[in-house]
Amino acid sequence: MRFLCPIMLLMTSAERVRKLLDRGVVIPAPEQVWLATDVAIESLMPGCVLHPGTRIEGRGTFLSPGSEIGTAGPATVRDCVLGHNAKLGSGLFEGTVLLDDASFGPCGHARAGTLFEEGASAAHAVGTKQTVLLAFATFGSNINCCDVLLSGGTGPQDHSEIGSGFIHLNYTPQGPTGDKATPSLFGDVPRGVWLRERRIFLGGVGGVVGPAQVGFGTVLAAGSVWRRDRGEGTLALAERLPEREVAFNPEQQSRPLQKLVANARYIGNLCALRAFYSEVRASLAAGDAVRTRVVHAAMALLADSVQERVKQLDRWVQGLATEGEAAAVRAAWPALRVELSSVEVAQAPAHLRAECEGQHGSVLAWLRVLPDTALAAGREWLAASVDARVEAAQRAG
Numbered sequence: 399m400r401f402l403c404p405i406m407l408l409m410t411s412a413e414r415v416r417k418l419l420d421r422g423v424v425i426p427a428p429e430q431v432w433l434a435t436d437v438a439i440e441s442l443m444p445g446c447v448l449h450p451g452t453r454i455e456g457r458g459t460f461l462s463p464g465s466e467i468g469t470a471g472p473a474t475v476r477d478c479v480l481g482h483n484a485k486l487g488s489g490l491f492e493g494t495v496l497l498d499d500a501s502f503g504p505c506g507h508a509r510a511g512t513l514f515e516e517g518a519s520a521a522h523a524v525g526t527k528q529t530v531l532l533a534f535a536t537f538g539s540n541i542n543c544c545d546v547l548l549s550g551g552t553g554p555q556d557h558s559e560i561g562s563g564f565i566h567l568n569y570t571p572q573g574p575t576g577d578k579a580t581p582s583l584f585g586d587v588p589r590g591v592w593l594r595e596r597r598i599f600l601g602g603v604g605g606v607v608g609p610a611q612v613g614f615g616t617v618l619a620a621g622s623v624w625r626r627d628r629g630e631g632t633l634a635l636a637e638r639l640p641e642r643e644v645a646f647n648p649e650q651q652s653r654p655l656q657k658l659v660a661n662a663r664y665i666g667n668l669c670a671l672r673a674f675y676s677e678v679r680a681s682l683a684a685g686d687a688v689r690t691r692v693v694h695a696a697m698a699l700l701a702d703s704v705q706e707r708v709k710q711l712d713r714w715v716q717g718l719a720t721e722g723e724a725a726a727v728r729a730a731w732p733a734l735r736v737e738l739s740s741v742e743v744a745q746a747p748a749h750l751r752a753e754c755e756g757q758h759g760s761v762l763a764w765l766r767v768l769p770d771t772a773l774a775a776g777r778e779w780l781a782a783s784v785d786a787r788v789e790a791a792q793r794a795g
Contacts, residue, residue, distance in 0.1 A: 427449075442459075442460075449469060452472070452475070456478070462480055469486070470503065473489060479494075490508075496513075499516055500531075509527035511703045549584070556597055558599070559598075560599075564600055591780070596615030604619075610626070611627045611628070611663070617634070621636075625639075654727045673783060678750075682760075682764055711735070730793070
């Protein structure tokens with residue numbers, strides 16, 4: 399644990415800001431920047447920029463060179479980690495990690511578990527929580543997207559996107575108190591992380607009811623609320639429910655095994671992504687203290703995200719019935735909980751590790767020249783992590 403110097407705790411915000419200026423942090427209007435006493439001065443690297451109206455809090459905050467806070471107005475940043483040239487427009491950002499060149503626009507609200515990889519972005523008025531965007535994935539404006547993972551695409555001109563006015567509906571009123579065991583996968587990690595898959599587009603002025611899964615290359619047309627899983631390479635034009643009224647029992651949970659399996663698949667993807675960071679990104683960042691700090695922050699975020707999903711499953715299981723399929727899930731949950739709580743994944747294949755040896759710097763550059771044999775082995779390695787957790791959940795039935 400990092401302990402702050404007592405002298406630093408006694409300094410005023412203005413004095414701490416002066417210390418930042420002395421170490422090369424760019425602050426155009428020092429009198430309009432506020433720095434909490436728990437922020438480590440050495441964690442704000444020379445070359446980062448604090449625009450007027452910036453408020454920095456939290457000992458977990460780390461800003462890489464070239465990162466910018468408040469590019470579009472006042473911004474509060476609490477326990478966030480930003481890579482090189484990452485940018486936060488305005489709003490409130492907590493427990494968020496942005497890798498190099500990622501950005502979050504004006505009027506944003508990013509909560510714990512938000513991870514944007516290289517070049518990923520959100521436009522204005524976007525809310526996120528427990529949300530992962532793989533490299534170059536994009537959110538439009540006026541979006542509420544919590545408990546999702548979005549991947550797909552090959553680069554900055556070919557990326558997955560969610561259109562403006564979209565919402566991920568991540569709460570169900572079923573069960574004694576309702577639950578949020580509803581994460582959705584748009585694409586996946588074992589294939590999407592290598593930047594070789596077709597992009598996904600989820601049309602705006604619509605939404606998805608979680609938990610759901612949408613495959614690579616699929617487009618969901620604008621203006622609908624989607625409730626079913628969608629495969630790969632399809633254009634879905636509409637999904638409507640018939641107009642009707644039926645009896646509703648809020649105590650009853652429907653399709654418990656299906657929901658458990660969907661959650662296990664999502665957790666498996668989070669574990670697979672953390673393994674990629676541990677085995678690949680950490681190796682490529684070796685020797686670079688700034689990049690290493692960002693990679694480790696992302697790994698910690700992903701581990702916490704797994705525990706968040708397990709916590710939501712705990713709540714959901716407590717509300718299950720004590721008969722039929724629900725009873726089987728309840729009985730299997732204590733042992734399954736232990737298995738799903740572990741973020742451990744098998745070591746990467748030897749020839750994939752060999753491709754990392756002696757390589758340093760950009761993951762994107764490394765991916766562009768990765769041989770097909772190493773790519774195939776990497777996909778199998780990460781898919782095994784997901785499959786193991788899905789199979790464990792299926793046995794609960």
